[in-house]
Amino acid sequence: MQHSPLSQTEARARTGSKPRRMQTPAVPSARIDDGSIPCFRAVIGTAEINAAVAVLRSGWLTTGPKVREFEHKFAEFLGGGVEAVAVSSATAGLHLAAEACGIGPGDEVIVPTLTFTATASVIRYLGAEAVLVDVEEASRGIDLAQAERRLTTKTKAIIPVHFGGYPCDMTRVLAFARRHGLKVIEDAAHALPTRCDGRLIGSWESEACVFSFYATKPITTGEGGMVVTRDHGVAERVRTMRAHGLNRDAFDRFRKVGASWDYDVVAPGYKYNLTDMAAAIGIVQLARVETLQAGRQRAAARYFAQLRGLPLDCPTPAPAGSLHAWHMFPIRIHESARATRDDVIAALKAANIGASVHYRPLHQMSYWKARLPSGPSAFPVADRYFAGAVTIPLFPGMTEAQVDRVADVLRRTLG
Numbered sequence: 035m036q037h038s039p040l041s042q043t044e045a046r047a048r049t050g051s052k053p054r055r056m057q058t059p060a061v062p063s064a065r066i067d068d069g070s071i072p073c074f075r076a077v078i079g080t081a082e083i084n085a086a087v088a089v090l091r092s093g094w095l096t097t098g099p100k101v102r103e104f105e106h107k108f109a110e111f112l113g114g115g116v117e118a119v120a121v122s123s124a125t126a127g128l129h130l131a132a133e134a135c136g137i138g139p140g141d142e143v144i145v146p147t148l149t150f151t152a153t154a155s156v157i158r159y160l161g162a163e164a165v166l167v168d169v170e171e172a173s174r175g176i177d178l179a180q181a182e183r184r185l186t187t188k189t190k191a192i193i194p195v196h197f198g199g200y201p202c203d204m205t206r207v208l209a210f211a212r213r214h215g216l217k218v219i220e221d222a223a224h225a226l227p228t229r230c231d232g233r234l235i236g237s238w239e240s241e242a243c244v245f246s247f248y249a250t251k252p253i254t255t256g257e258g259g260m261v262v263t264r265d266h267g268v269a270e271r272v273r274t275m276r277a278h279g280l281n282r283d284a285f286d287r288f289r290k291v292g293a294s295w296d297y298d299v300v301a302p303g304y305k306y307n308l309t310d311m312a313a314a315i316g317i318v319q320l321a322r323v324e325t326l327q328a329g330r331q332r333a334a335a336r337y338f339a340q341l342r343g344l345p346l347d348c349p350t351p352a353p354a355g356s357l358h359a360w361h362m363f364p365i366r367i368h369e370s371a372r373a374t375r376d377d378v379i380a381a382l383k384a385a386n387i388g389a390s391v392h393y394r395p396l397h398q399m400s401y402w403k404a405r406l407p408s409g410p411s412a413f414p415v416a417d418r419y420f421a422g423a424v425t426i427p428l429f430p431g432m433t434e435a436q437v438d439r440v441a442d443v444l445r446r447t448l449g
Contacts (some may be wrong), residue, residue, distance in 0.1 A: 071436050073388035074250045074362070075429045077326060078315075085314035090160060092310075095282055100310035104317050108260055111227075111320060114237035114290075116262050117269040120313060122274050124223045124246030124259035126306035126345040128155040128193075131242035131261050134271035135217045137162050137190055143194040144184060144216075146176040146415045147395040147402075153193055153221050154396055165189070166397050166406065168413040172350045175202040177415070178210050191217035196225035196235055198349055198392070199252065199359025204230045204238045217241045223259075226252040227323050229357035236262045242272075247312070252326060252359050253319035255312035263292075279303030329430030330360035333437050337363055340441035344448050345371040346422070364392050367422035373447045377420050381447040382426070389438055 050093035091102060101120050109118040121127045137143060139161035145154045147166040154164035166179045174197040181192060192203040192211055202220075211218045220235065221248035222228070228235040236243045242265075245251075261272050277283050279301035319326075338348055345368040352358040367375050377389075382389045395416040396402040411417055426440050 053099070059060060066224040068386075070386040071388060071427050071432075071439065072429070073390050073425060073427050075431065076249055076254050077430050078254075079396075080250060081318045082315045085318050086311050089311045089314045094310055096309050097277070097307040098310045100313040100317065101308050104308075104313035104320070105260070105321075107320055109262070111323070112234050112236040112262060114233075116237060116263070116264055117259045117266065119263075119269055119272045119276065120308040120316075121259045121261060121272070121306045122308055123257055123306075123391065124221075124244050124248070125156060126276070126304070127244035127246075127259040127272075128152060128219065129159055130223065130272045130275050130304070131219050131263075131268070132156055132160055132162075132191070132245055133275060134268040135191060135219060135241050139432060140188060141190040142188040143190060143219075144176070144181045145396075146193075146195050146197075146416075147397045147413050148174055148197060148393060148419065148438040149195045149221065149396065150223070150393055151396060151402075153195060154402065155385060162190070163188075163405075164402075166402065168414070168415050169197070169419075170271075171415050172201055173202065174198065174349075174419065175200065176207075178206060180412070181210070182214075185214060185430040188400055189214070189216060191241075192221050193221055195221040195223075196228055196359075198364055199224045199228050199361035200350060201225065201228045201230035201235060201352060201356050201358070204233075204235070208239055211240075219243065222246075223248075223251065224361035225359050227327055227357065228359040229352075232355050239264065241265060242268055247316055247319075252330075252361050253316065253323050255308070255316040255319070258308050258312045258316060274300060275303040277303060278305060283307070326430045327357075327359055329432070330428055331358070333428050333432040334360045334363055336434060336437045337428075337441065339436060341365070344444060346444070346448065362392060362425050364423055364425045366419050367424065367448070370421065371422075371448050375424055378424050378447055381443050382424075382440070385439070385443045387443060388427055391420075391423050392425045393420075395420055419447065422449040 105118045105120050109116050137160050140164050141162040143157045145164045146169050148169045157164040165184050168177045170177050176194045194207050196202055218240035220240050220243040222235050222243050225235045243262045245260045247255040263269050279299050280297050281300050282297045347366040379389045397413050
């Protein structure tokens with residue numbers, strides 16, 4: 035993987051030419067500035083606080099009018115005639131989406147090994163088997179060639195992961211799935227507002243696409259997620275199963291006096307609904323999703339300039355016509371470097387700079403390792419990436435001075 039300049043689409047995507055001074059969002063999160071640089075910092079301002087307070091004053095706190103408004107605005111933002119169903123987390127959303135797609139005991143679902151465990155765990159919730167495959171070198175997304183070799187008569191679905199906000203090639207993924215009769219459930223936890231070939235992730239023809247609103251994600255509600263689908267049957271099943279399998283949600287039951295008891299249980303559902311307070315924050319965040327992405331993209335562009343020539347790989351920018359969400363900035367330290375991944379993390383920590391690793395591949399985790407056939411690793415790309423992986427700070431309000439400070443530590447440690 036080489037240090038590539040940002041694509042033309044990314045370079046001009048609502049950000050204009052490179053500013054001399056990186057701009058921060060209008061209202062940064064309240065915080066004590068102790069000089070540290072976190073790996074991520076959410077942007078929560080007066081508008082989000084006022085929206086949450088308004089819900090508290092409204093007397094309706096759980097799933098209600100704000101959730102419905104958030105769902106409507108999210109679907110409207112993506113376009114393409116999709117329906118959006120708000121849930122308590124992306125994990126809940128993936129679980130509900132897989133259940134709605136009919137995944138069950140004895141089935142197999144293809145999952146990339148380079149992802150958070152939730153992507154695969156939800157398949158086990160349903161009694162099905164997650165079949166792990168390697169990732170591609172440049173995109174760190176699912177390796178379809180290896181996926182094809184892992185297909186069996188039990189394979190029912192595939193879950194592509196838009197790693198770090200880089201778009202999977204959805205034309206190829208959908209063609210692969212249709213050729214083999216598979217359902218597609220996109221893990222888009224990192225991917226708002228990612229575009230592939232000009233189309234927003236979430237607007238494609240997969241059976242379901244799931245977004246995360248966890249505290250570190252491109253937009254946040256604290257905890258939360260959204261299931262997006264073009265299939266009305268899938269949307270209705272998710273709505274039912276997110277609230278105990280009831281045929282009416284709480285807002286529908288209680289907004290009319292005397293009707294709250296009149297509901298039916300049509301399936302053994304779950305407690306996966308989103309609150310109105312979270313949705314109110316999400317509505318504000320969604321309204322500036324492109325501004326937040328532009329801030330992360332400016333920081334990413336400066337990293338490319340400042341890290342040039344060091345023995346490391348930067349993430350791959352989106353191809354022309356697409357857009358990277360820049361949810362995070364995971365680098366890979368070369369094997370030939372004079373310092374290891376752990377040395378780099380220690381140096382950053384000593385400089386009061388946060389860092390993380392995304393992710394230890396699932397096939398290296400105890401639970402998933404025990405479920406794999408023994409023998410040589412079938413995941414050389416993910417193994418090689420993880421051996422040198424470090425996620426360095428990236429967030430919308432990051433200043434040029436902060437990027438330069440991180441880069442300086444990397445230069446002194448690796449150069």
